[in-house]
Structures are given as C-alpha cells and as structure tokens.
Amino acid sequence: MSKKVRTAVFPAGGLGTRFLPATKVIPKEMLPLVDKPIIQYGVEEAIASGIEHIIFITGRGKGAMEDHFDISYELDATLEKKGKKELLEISRKISSLARISYVRQKEPLGLGHAVLCAKQLVGDEPFAVILADDVIDARVPCLKQMIDVYDERQGSVLATMTIEGPGISAYGVLAGAQDPNDERIYECTGMVEKPKFEVAPSKQAIIGRYVLTPRVFELLEKTGFGAGGELQLTDGILGLLEHEKVYGFTFDGKRFDAGDKFGMLQATVEFALKRPEFGGKFREYLKGLPL
Numbered sequence: 315m316s317k318k319v320r321t322a323v324f325p326a327g328g329l330g331t332r333f334l335p336a337t338k339v340i341p342k343e344m345l346p347l348v349d350k351p352i353i354q355y356g357v358e359e360a361i362a363s364g365i366e367h368i369i370f371i372t373g374r375g376k377g378a379m380e381d382h383f384d385i386s387y388e389l390d391a392t393l394e395k396k397g398k399k400e401l402l403e404i405s406r407k408i409s410s411l412a413r414i415s416y417v418r419q420k421e422p423l424g425l426g427h428a429v430l431c432a433k434q435l436v437g438d439e440p441f442a443v444i445l446a447d448d449v450i451d452a453r454v455p456c457l458k459q460m461i462d463v464y465d466e467r468q469g470s471v472l473a474t475m476t477i478e479g480p481g482i483s484a485y486g487v488l489a490g491a492q493d494p495n496d497e498r499i500y501e502c503t504g505m506v507e508k509p510k511f512e513v514a515p516s517k518q519a520i521i522g523r524y525v526l527t528p529r530v531f532e533l534l535e536k537t538g539f540g541a542g543g544e545l546q547l548t549d550g551i552l553g554l555l556e557h558e559k560v561y562g563f564t565f566d567g568k569r570f571d572a573g574d575k576f577g578m579l580q581a582t583v584e585f586a587l588k589r590p591e592f593g594g595k596f597r598e599y600l601k602g603l604p605l
Contacts, residue, residue, distance in 0.1 A: 319461045319525055320367060321435070322360040322442040325428035326353065327373030327419040332573060341376050342573070343446050348585050351382060352572045353446040354408070360444060361412050363458035368414045369435050371428040373421075380416060385409045424544030426534050433531045440464065443547070445522025447574075449581055451588075452567025456523055459565050463499065464525045469559035470551065472502065473523035475569055480511040485519035486548060488562040500562035502555065505548055518562050521569055530554055 330342025337345070343353035357368060372379065386405060393402040417431045429443055442457055450456040460471045474488055489504040506515055524547070533553035539545050554560055570584070571577030583600075587593045 317439045318364075319440045319442055319464060320365060321369060321432075321439065322365045322367070322444050322457070323369045323371065323429055323432045323436065324353065324356060324444055324446060325371045325419075325425055326376060326379060326446065327371050327422050327428055329422065332575065339375070341379050343376075344378050344382065345572075345578070347449065347572060347578070347581055348589065351379075352449060352578075353379065354382075355449050356444045356446040357383075357411055359450065359455045359457055360442065362455045363442075363461055365442065365457070366413060367435075368412045369432045370414065370416050371419050371431050372416055373419050383408060383411065383414055423539070424542075424546050426537065426545035426547040426550050429526075429547055429550070430531060430534045430545065436528060436531070438528050440470075440525060440527050443522075443524040443526060447572050448522035449570045449572045450523070450565070450567045451570070451584070452565065454566065456565045456567050457525075459567075460523060460525050460563055463561060463563050467499075467559065467561055469561055470527050470530070470554055471525040471561050471563050472551070473521050474500070474518040474562045474564050475521055476517050476564060477519045478517060482514045482517060482519055483508055483511050485521070487514050487516060488518040488520055489515035490518075490562055498564045498566075500564075502560040502562050504555065505552060507548060518564065520562070523565075524551075526551070527554070527558065529557060 326343050330337035333342050333345060344351040347355065360368060390402060390405055393405060415435055417435065419428055419431050444457065456473060460473060463471045472488065477485060486505055486507045487509055488500055488502055489506060490500040490502040493499040493501065500518060505520065530550045534545060534550040537545060537549045537553065551560060570581035572581050586596050
C-alpha cells in the first residue's frame, strides 16, 4: 500500500527583509492578516487537509512563532478568571491544532536546505511543503486538492497558477504537457526559474505548495550549493524527474502573496470582507472612501 501524506514542512527561517522595519524584531510569519498570523492560515490549511504532524524549520529570532503555538498558561488562566470563554477557546485551540516539531536552521541557506533539515523527522514518507507567504483562499483546501492528486498519481505534485503576460517572469515556471483527461494536471518535464516572458515554457507559475516523495532528500544531499551559497529545492525536484513522474496542478482557489506588502494589503481587505462580524461595515467604509 502507498504511504499517506501525514507531515507538512514549513520553512520559516528567513529574515523577512521585505517587511522591515516591522520584521526587525517580529518574525514575518507572525505578521497579522486581520487577526491571525499568516503562518496560522497555512497550519490550518494543513490540518484541514489531513496532516497530522507539522515541522517548522526555524532560525534565530523565531521564538514568538514557537510561543504562539504553545500553551499560554498565564493568558489562559487570566481569561478563565475573567469569564472570557470565547477568547479562552481561541487561545486553547491554537495550542492544540497539531503535533508540532521544530528544527533549527542555523543559516538561511536556501529553500532546499530548509527542507533537507526536516529529513530525520519526515523519514521514509511522502510529505508536504508549505510556504506560509502564499495564503490561499479555497473552498477545498489547496493542499487537500494536491494530496488527492498524489494519491491518484503516486508522484510528486507542485501547485501552479496561470499567469498571463510578462508577470510570469517573477516565478519559477513549469515545463510540461497538459493531461488530456484533466486540464488542471500537467506532466512535468522541467522547470525554469524566472524566465523572460518571451521564452517562458508555459503560463504555469509554481507557487508555495509541494507534495514530495522522500527521494528528494537523497537528491538534495547530492546537489551542490549554487549561486549565493544556497541549496535550491528546484534542483532537488529536477533530480526527481530522472527517477519518477512529477506533476503540476492548477488548484481551485485564490492565492495571495502575503510576503509582499501590496499582496498583504490585498489579502487583508479580502479576508476582512469575508468576516461576518464586521465585513458589512468594512465594505460600507471602503465605499465611502474618496477614491
């Protein structure tokens, strides 16, 4: 029997320089999107997709993130004493979301290196990688859609989205053939990192969700550090193509780049409008702005 995808790796060791000065002392993963840190959206997506074990790859200055997912005895005791049951439930729910492990990445040496840090905890099972900067609003969680594809095809799956025009040059781009029976699935033949629009192999941009087989660890260990002294996950996935099939999957949902200031603003507005307790008021406020 094939093994299930039970573990999700969250690389979270980056410095978050695009959000300075806020990220000088606050991990970028803890920046709030409405009233939750952006990394919590990714964790909740993983849990809703059937993930049982979360592995955070952390670095220096990430203590606030670890504290967020831990039990806060003082806060819980204070909320209970004051009879604030709803807030107490929110606090306790965060600390019981999943089984969480932490691995320290001593230096930010690339996404591939961050994923490789999780090797011992993942073991010989397929696993997911979630980049918390990519917040995805979907009726069926994006990762759940990808795991369904993995279970059917038994090959690594990369989340993609269609990008029209020159904007494709900001992404890693999938090369491959569309499945004749499912237009959302592509059989990957390669990847090109940030190609010029004129030579991009497709319109399929790779975004921050992956379901990978454990063979990628072996391939990453054999891959040398490239430009800037970093180990890239892309190189490991290209190595996978020599041994097994890799699929691109255009998921159903809307992706927000919460690692970018403008993307974070977009996500904040759209997620706030969905909130039943104040979405209506917020919509009326926006209508009244002198735009």
